[in-house]
Amino acid sequence: MSFLQRKRAIKLTADVAMAFAKDGAKWSHALIMNLAKKPKNKTLLRSILGSEYERLTKPCLSWKMPRAKKILQRSFKMHSRIKKGARRLPGVNAASVHAEAAVTRTKVLKRLVPGGEHWDNSSLLEETLDYVISLRAQVDLMHLLVKALNVPNLK
């Protein structure tokens, strides 16, 4: 295996292990599903997950917001936006800038957290919290491994 292949395999394994360890979170399921989409990952995933492979790669739509609720939310947002728009002063408003900045950053965060595009804001934050914890643990573990295996530092 080439160096890059190995690195990719290691990263894949680490991600799968992290996601698999945290089975109760939405992001873990989404991560495994994203990884399973690529055909070259399939064999590795299958061997790692073993019996759980089928269960985990089956798309779980329950945590995605149902369409009716999405429509409701969207109409509610439009409604509130209309109301706010009537009150807002013309010109650049500090509050509006602030709100827009928050919206753009939320979009970025949705891209970062696996599966984030489907959740609403509050559950996004919750999953982000969970994901950060798991990521940190993953980093710590890999540090441990590096130390244990005495990987030499390249200058």
Added chain:
Amino acid sequence: MDINKKDKFGLEKTGDHPNYHSSGMSADRQFGNPSIGLVSAHPMVSSPCPSVSMVESFHPSLWNPSAHSQNSGFCGNNVQSSMAASNSLPAGNLVPGPLRLDMGWNPSDSSSKGSGIFLQTGPGVLSPSLSHFPTNSAFIERAARFSSFHGGNLNGMVSPFGTAESLSSYSNTPKGVLGAQIQQSKMSTTEARVDASLPVDHGSSSRSPMREQRDKGSLHGAGVLGNESAEPEFSGGAREEAPNLASPAGDSSSKGLAAKKRRRSDQDIEPDQLQGASQPSVGTSKDTMDTDQKPEQNSSTMATVKPNEKQANDSSDAPKEDCFHVRARRGQATNSHSLAERVRREKISERMKFLQDLVPGCNKVTGKAVMLDEIINYVQSLQRQVEFLSMKLAAVKPRLDFNMEGLLSKDLFHSRGGPSSSIGFSPDTIHPQLHPSQQALFQAGMSGIVNPSDALRTAINAQLSSINGYKEPMPQIPNAWNGELHNVMQMTFGANPPLNTQELNGKPCEGFPM
């Protein structure tokens, strides 16, 4: 090469459990819960303890080997000895350590698979074992403060889970910290109410919703309950934040379970209150509510309050209560929409607070946008670190390591059945690359499986002794490194163009050994 991955997988799995055990045991000692034997639930349950301790004390220099010496107070002997040993002999004893822990973990695993729904962040437990032990005492103090507050509630909630009795201690601890925080920040009136309702809670805690949630599966249950718990219109009480802390710890399902349980008990309490109390409660409109039970009960109490009236006076009269109704605060509109909005905003701000604790250096930062910025930077830096570390691990040439990792994985394979099928890799990948010397060592290792720690030690010694012979991998690596570093940089730039400058200037990457 593949053995590296399995090693990581095995270590990661085993790494979770020591903290799980130890935190369970320490929690037991703190709360004096006699019913808690060996922690047997799913490894994830351990997380609330360590995750909160991580929250308290995450330092950039987390990866300080000297911090390992702090382990003594917290973890069991296994981890402690492994960590202490790691200071002196990084390669030698560290690997046997997780093995021992793994063997301790196995019995719990078999019984825990059934109760897999009660999950809390698992991976988080690893880092606390390394450096966060001094903080745990403070954490445990606060948890102990809260233990009486919530002990009955959680014991009742957890008992249906059979082997997962120790979960109550885990539920105690995160809620304990949460409670401590709340006590500092919220008014005590809410707590009085919660105290009154908690004993009733214990009795009326409905186990069936939890069981049915279990049956539906963790994710589905989490989704449904997450929506439901979005509804309960807490104007900010201990009970709502208790599930919220469980969720930051990573268990949305347990949070949902707790929320649902409290909702059920609340609904039981409500008729009593209706008869006894005289104040109508301002229920929020059920725009986003899924269940029908709340509206039925609330409509009876809302008879006098029309949702669309803006009655500041009424809302100021009604005291703030910690229940599923939202009391409109003084001077705020009692419009049903705005109430629901306010609830959602409060939920989000709560979660932001937890994230603030988690992301280092965000205590002074205020405002959603800046906070989100920091979170994004942090997540990106963590992801880049993972990338970088996987590169580093790929640099370990899979020659001698095969023995060690093959032994590790073999041991895992023997000790537990299920998803350790990564072991399947080892025979396939080992053979093509084994040298004769390694093969002999490997076989010796295999036969020494009975005493894996000794076998590992011999394998590692062999590795260390023969490491001199392997020079050829080094020259080819720098070229690959350059290519990969470009990839990492591209990942940085490609993922987030608008925030580029901030990324580069902002958060320092912690623990980067370069």
